[in-house]
Amino acid sequence: MNKLKYLGKRLLMSVPVVWLGASMTWFIIFMGPVDPASRLLSEGQTRNPAAYEAAQIQLGLNQPPLQHYLDWMSNLAVFDLGQTWLLYQGSNVNALILDFLPRTLWLGFWSVLIAVFVGVPLGFYAGMRSNTASDYVASMGGIVWRAMPNFWLAIMLLTVLGSAYTLAAGDFFALNFDWQTIGPNLDSISGSPDLSRLDTVDGFLAATKKVLPAAVVLGSASMGNEMRIGRTAVLEVRNEDYIDLAKAKGVSKRALVWKHILRNALVPLVPIITSEAFLLIGGSVLVETVFGINGIGNLFYQAAIQGDLPLVGTLMYVFILMIVGINLIQDLLYTLIDPRVGLEGS
Amino acid sequence: MARAHETTSGTLLPTNSPAAVWAAIGAVLFAAQAGAFFGFVVGVLGDLLTVTPLPGAAFVTAVEAAVEQIPTLLSRDVIPNDGYWNGSRWVGTFLGLRPSLAWGIRAALVYLYAFAFAGWGILGYRLYRREYRTADWTPRDDMVDRFRGHKWGIFGLVVVFMFVVMAVFAPVLGPTTVDENMRNSYSNEITYWDSDAEAVQTTLVGEANLASQSRGDNPERVLPMEYDDFGRFHPFGTLPSGQDLFTFIVSGSRLSLVIGLLSVGLSAGIAASLALVAAYYKGRTDLGLVLASDSVMAMPQLLLLIMLTTVLSGTWLAEIYSGGFVLALIFAGTGWTYMWRSLRGPALQVAERQWIDAAQSFGQRPLTIMRKHMLPYITGYLLIYGSMTLGGAIISIAGLSYLGLGIAPPTPEWGRAINLGQDYVATGSWHISLIPGLLITLVVTGFNALGDGVRDAIDPQSDATTEDGAAGRGGGA
Numbered sequence: 001m002n003k004l005k006y007l008g009k010r011l012l013m014s015v016p017v018v019w020l021g022a023s024m025t026w027f028i029i030f031m032g033p034v035d036p037a038s039r040l041l042s043e044g045q046t047r048n049p050a051a052y053e054a055a056q057i058q059l060g061l062n063q064p065p066l067q068h069y070l071d072w073m074s075n076l077a078v079f080d081l082g083q084t085w086l087l088y089q090g091s092n093v094n095a096l097i098l099d100f101l102p103r104t105l106w107l108g109f110w111s112v113l114i115a116v117f118v119g120v121p122l123g124f125y126a127g128m129r130s131n132t133a134s135d136y137v138a139s140m141g142g143i144v145w146r147a148m149p150n151f152w153l154a155i156m157l158l159t160v161l162g163s164a165y166t167l168a169a170g171d172f173f174a175l176n177f178d179w180q181t182i183g184p185n186l187d188s189i190s191g192s193p194d195l196s197r198l199d200t201v202d203g204f205l206a207a208t209k210k211v212l213p214a215a216v217v218l219g220s221a222s223m224g225n226e227m228r229i230g231r232t233a234v235l236e237v238r239n240e241d242y243i244d245l246a247k248a249k250g251v252s253k254r255a256l257v258w259k260h261i262l263r264n265a266l267v268p269l270v271p272i273i274t275s276e277a278f279l280l281i282g283g284s285v286l287v288e289t290v291f292g293i294n295g296i297g298n299l300f301y302q303a304a305i306q307g308d309l310p311l312v313g314t315l316m317y318v319f320i321l322m323i324v325g326i327n328l329i330q331d332l333l334y335t336l337i338d339p340r341v342g343l344e345g346s
Numbered sequence: 347m348a349r350a351h352e353t354t355s356g357t358l359l360p361t362n363s364p365a366a367v368w369a370a371i372g373a374v375l376f377a378a379q380a381g382a383f384f385g386f387v388v389g390v391l392g393d394l395l396t397v398t399p400l401p402g403a404a405f406v407t408a409v410e411a412a413v414e415q416i417p418t419l420l421s422r423d424v425i426p427n428d429g430y431w432n433g434s435r436w437v438g439t440f441l442g443l444r445p446s447l448a449w450g451i452r453a454a455l456v457y458l459y460a461f462a463f464a465g466w467g468i469l470g471y472r473l474y475r476r477e478y479r480t481a482d483w484t485p486r487d488d489m490v491d492r493f494r495g496h497k498w499g500i501f502g503l504v505v506v507f508m509f510v511v512m513a514v515f516a517p518v519l520g521p522t523t524v525d526e527n528m529r530n531s532y533s534n535e536i537t538y539w540d541s542d543a544e545a546v547q548t549t550l551v552g553e554a555n556l557a558s559q560s561r562g563d564n565p566e567r568v569l570p571m572e573y574d575d576f577g578r579f580h581p582f583g584t585l586p587s588g589q590d591l592f593t594f595i596v597s598g599s600r601l602s603l604v605i606g607l608l609s610v611g612l613s614a615g616i617a618a619s620l621a622l623v624a625a626y627y628k629g630r631t632d633l634g635l636v637l638a639s640d641s642v643m644a645m646p647q648l649l650l651l652i653m654l655t656t657v658l659s660g661t662w663l664a665e666i667y668s669g670g671f672v673l674a675l676i677f678a679g680t681g682w683t684y685m686w687r688s689l690r691g692p693a694l695q696v697a698e699r700q701w702i703d704a705a706q707s708f709g710q711r712p713l714t715i716m717r718k719h720m721l722p723y724i725t726g727y728l729l730i731y732g733s734m735t736l737g738g739a740i741i742s743i744a745g746l747s748y749l750g751l752g753i754a755p756p757t758p759e760w761g762r763a764i765n766l767g768q769d770y771v772a773t774g775s776w777h778i779s780l781i782p783g784l785l786i787t788l789v790v791t792g793f794n795a796l797g798d799g800v801r802d803a804i805d806p807q808s809d810a811t812t813e814d815g816a817a818g819r820g821g822g823a
Contacts, residue, residue, distance in 0.1 A: 013637070013640075016637050016641075017637060017640045017641045017644055018641075018644070020637060020638065020640075020641035021641040021642075021644045021645055024641065024642070024645070025645070025653075028653060028654065028657055029653075029657065032657040032658070033657065033658060033660070033661045034656075034657050034658075034659075034660065143791060143794065143795075144787060144791055146794075147737070147786075147787045147788075147790035147791040147794060148783070148786075148787045149741045149744055149745060149761075149764075149783060149786050149787070149790075150745070151744075151745055151748050151761075151764070152744075152764055152779070152782075152783035152786065152787075153783075155764065155768045155771060155779055155783075156771065156779075156780070156783065159771040159772045162772060278643070278646060278647070281646040281649070282646040282647055282648035282649060283648070285648060285649060285652065285749075286648075286745055286748070286749065289749065297649075300649060300652070301652060301749065304652050304653060304656045304751075305656070305749075305750070305751070307656075309656075309657070312653055312656070316645060316649065316650075316653060319644075319645065319646055319649060320641075320644045320645055323643075323644045323645075323646065324644050327644075
């Protein structure tokens with residue numbers, strides 16, 4: 001019951017967060033120093049008062065600000081996101097988002113998966129062997145890996161994957177590493193994954209291979225974080241009294257590690273894994289731009305530089321919803337994993 | 347004070363006051379670089395004033411001219427590296443040495459000087475602690491001692507210090523200047539040895555740049571630690587435009603540091619005051635602030651940065667410091683939430699302490715209580731998060747300028763160098779993207795290490811990081 005109450009409270013709290021976030025976005029876009037209507041028009045059109053007025057009416061900017069705000073917010077609330085003005089001119093924003101979002105989700109899915117399945121075991125490994133050479137190597141690697149700028153790492157990875165064949169083609173290398181020919185063949189290393197054939201094995205592999213380098217880059221920061229937290233968590237749990245008790249009881253080493261140490265060390269990792277959403281969604285702009293993936297982050301960037309400010313605002317609303325949603329999932333996971341949640345009052 | 351007199355008798359010099367000796371050393375060190383110091387201060391002021399609609403721009407230019415007259419030891423004039431080969435020897439370089447050596451000596455001296463200055467500072471602190479402070483021990487001593495034994499933190503401190511020195515001495519460190527090599531390359535001439543004509547010739551810097559471009563595998567490309575055809579030394583090679591990459595990076599480091607410090611300082615100020623307010627008043631105020639920060643955090647920081655830079659570009663704010671000032675403001679406006687989140691916990695803990703109740707019952711005003719009885723307990727955390735956020739800010743600035751946002755294009759910025767070189771990474775001109783990226787990685791690692799070190803020094807029990815490390819990574823850039 002307490003848990004349900006806790007979850008309900010969190011759900012209730014997320015409503016004003018979305019509202020405030022959307023309001024701030026509206027204020028920045030429509031009340032900022034840039035006139036969205038004139039940004040939509042080309043050089044010649046700005047001098048044409050009729051075209052300008054038409055753009056203003058279409059955006060609803062001829063109304064008083066409060067009226068416009070209410071209209072905009074109510075449209076967002078019912079997901080009537082309107083149409084684009086500059087980018088993919090005149091297309092329905094809902095359709096556009098539905099078209100672009102899956103690619104970003106596919107990328108995000110793999111980057112979370114890679115980060116979790118590499119970072120967490122590595123962190124646990126380092127924690128179990130704390131203060132040994134392998135711990136230092138792993139920790140050091142995680143720290144440096146985490147400090148690398150994503151966009152730079154992306155460029156370097158693209159280069160390495162693109163030129164691996166020439167690197168390994170020397171006489172001494174029997175090992176012919178070529179990313180292009182490992183597994184399914186791709187026409188190019190970068191670009192959008194083809195998500196239409198996910199149900200076939202071949203299509204699934206091809207789409208996965210396509211986003212894999214981008215996912216590694218996007219997950220790099222999270223991987224470093226997870227490693228660090230995982231290591232500390234294992235170290236902390238190892239020093240708990242119940243581990244000593246379990247040892248004294250004669251619990252087998254294997255059960256000790258898997259059941260008592262690793263399982264408890266997972267708890268502090270939950271918020272880390274879910275809060276990667278911040279990094280993933282923010283980083284998706286740069287990574288998608290470098291890898292040429294037509295995802296929602298790239299769409300946002302294109303809209304911003306081309307001056308389609310209404311689309312920028314709408315996409316920001318979508319991002320806000322995504323982040324708030326992920327936060328709610330985090331709370332849900334928390335209540336499932338940690339029995340203490342909801343019992344402490346706050 | 348009596349203790350001080352007993353122990354100071356051991357001074358070697360005929361004065362009885364080690365502080366005087368220490369101050370004299372400091373004055374000598376400062377005098378050697380006074381010109382550069384004032385030049386920097388006046389330069390920053392001038393940058394701010396020339397674009398804002400404030401009076402005083404003319405006055406600043408006058409001061410700038412006056413400051414240039416102050417002699418400086420470590421300057422391009424005292425140890426010049428740009429000279430030419432006249433067929434038998436180098437002309438115009440320091441002691442007639444090769445330009446690479448002359449530049450190397452200058453760079454080494456700059457760092458020697460900086461480390462001497464740092465050593466002087468440390469000496470002063472230890473002198474104060476040993477001779478002048480009335481207390482034998484303060485809790486802060488333990489923190490300093492813990493930090494001294496923290497190798498990882500020391501590594502971070504050294505990296506950060508070297509980065510700061512790079513930023514501070516930017517105009518001296520480069521083999522050439524931004525003005526000569528980039529901004530006004532067609533108003534400056536260089537003299538060089540034309541090996542075909544076997545004669546000394548002059549040409550415009552812009553023309554020379556065109557003939558030393560690094561574009562893939564072209565034969566004119568200039569790799570790190572190489573000379574171009576005009577006898578100019580390029581420690582990091584050249585850009586695709588033929589400009590000197592080292593000068594570009596050094597100048598960019600100053601920009602990154604100024605923006606980073608400004609934004610982190612601002613967001614630390616906002617975060618600390620809001621954390622104190624939230625912790626002191628609790629209840630509704632706290633809830634309201636949680637909602638506000640949650641809403642700002644619900645907008646991914648990097649996307650918010652992109653949105654705000656787009657919206658604010660073209661305003662007068664965006665012209666100050668090549669767009670750096672508005673970037674710092676945006677960073678502060680979006681970044682305080684992460685720091686506030688991390689400070690709120692410690693602040694709430696302090697607010698529960700009995701001395702707060704006591705101060706309240708004395709009738710002290712809330713503002714005084716927050717400042718005097720709460721703030722000192724969270725300043726340590728400010729240092730930790732500040733250091734980590736600075737690293738993130740550097741990544742974000744680089745990421746934005748990689749995308750072509752934020753810093754106006756002709757101004758050097760690390761991210762732009764990566765952008766300029768990205769088509770050539772797989773070719774012979776691999777250095778353009780690789781070097782700035784490695785430097786960012788190193789500097790950010792340094793800031794994180796410094797943050798770790800400070801954290802372990804202040805509170806060895808805690809495992810404080812910025813809220814889930816998001817801010818420490820520049821919102822995913």
